Amino acid sequence: KAGVTQTPRYLIKTRGQQVTLSCSPISGHRSVSWYQQTPGQGLQFLFEYFSETQRNKGNFPGRFSGRQFSNSRSEMNVSTLELGDSALYLCASSLEGSSNQPQHFGDGTRLSIL
Amino acid sequence: TQLLEQSPQFLSIQEGENLTVYCNSSSVFSSLQWYRQEPGEGPVLLVTVVTGGEVKKLKRLTFQFGDARKDSSLHITAAQPGDTGLYLCAGPVRGGSYIPTFGRGTSLIVHP
Numbered sequence: 204k205a206g207v208t209q210t211p212r213y214l215i216k217t218r219g220q221q222v223t224l225s226c227s228p229i230s231g232h233r234s235v236s237w238y239q240q241t242p243g244q245g246l247q248f249l250f251e252y253f254s255e256t257q258r259n260k261g262n263f264p265g266r267f268s269g270r271q272f273s274n275s276r277s278e279m280n281v282s283t284l285e286l287g288d289s290a291l292y293l294c295a296s297s298l299e300g301s302s303n304q305p306q307h308f309g310d311g312t313r314l315s316i317l
Numbered sequence: 318t319q320l321l322e323q324s325p326q327f328l329s330i331q332e333g334e335n336l337t338v339y340c341n342s343s344s345v346f347s348s349l350q351w352y353r354q355e356p357g358e359g360p361v362l363l364v365t366v367v368t369g370g371e372v373k374k375l376k377r378l379t380f381q382f383g384d385a386r387k388d389s390s391l392h393i394t395a396a397q398p399g400d401t402g403l404y405l406c407a408g409p410v411r412g413g414s415y416i417p418t419f420g421r422g423t424s425l426i427v428h429p
Contacts, residue, residue, distance in 0.1 A: 207359070236416070245319075245421035246360075246405065259416045293359050305350075306417070308359030 205229065207296050207309035215315045221282040224312045226294030228275050232307070234258075234300030235277040237269060240291040240311070249292075252277050253300055281314075289316045320344060321406055321420035329426045333395050338423040340406035341388045347409060349389045350417065351380055354403040363391075396427045 208227040216222050228235050237249040248261040252271035269279045275296075281288055291313050295306040322341045330336055340349065348367040352360035364373050366382035366389060373380045377400075379392040393400055403424050407417035 238419075246407075246419035248416055248418070251416060261416075295359070305362045305365070308352075308361070310357065310359045 207307050209294050209309035209312050213313045216284050217317050220284050224279045224292055226277045228296030232296035233275055234297045236295045237279050238293040284316050286316050320418045323420035323423050327424050332429050335394050337392045339390050340420055345386050349408045352405040398427045398429050401427050
């Protein structure tokens, strides 16, 4: 069974640009969550999508957005990139996003802002 | 302020030693999860504890959930270099959908 796939693995952008990251969940998983991981703040929740709808949102500015398609694949977009957006962005999927279901993480997209 | 505080932040030990890492909170959690993250990879779920006082074992790893469900510990017996990684605890912040909050982790290095 294929795991969670994130593309690209590495990305270099400059300030002011925008970026789109992609996540393909495990087949059959309908919940996709996105996280930002930095050495200073650790793993922080961005948002969760379920059945193409954003169900929960963390405390990030509106520059961070996402969407989910009918096949459960998800994309995350960051506009007007800032130096502080440099981080590892992780995607996780689960069957329905409830607390008794394990989350399966992808290996992340390493985003560097110059 | 972190909802989940993990300690120690860093741990460097020799192969064969025992160690314990802690995850503490002032809030009650319905469940806590432990993950291990290796360099260049995403976190991998090790265990979920749901009952106060619960103890779960995974080979040389022993996980305990505090009686009041505010804290948890992970004990590793006879650590091996393969145990090297970042150990993260996480718990849900809402009663509905599972949206976990993560501790900042304990970075463990086991030297051969």
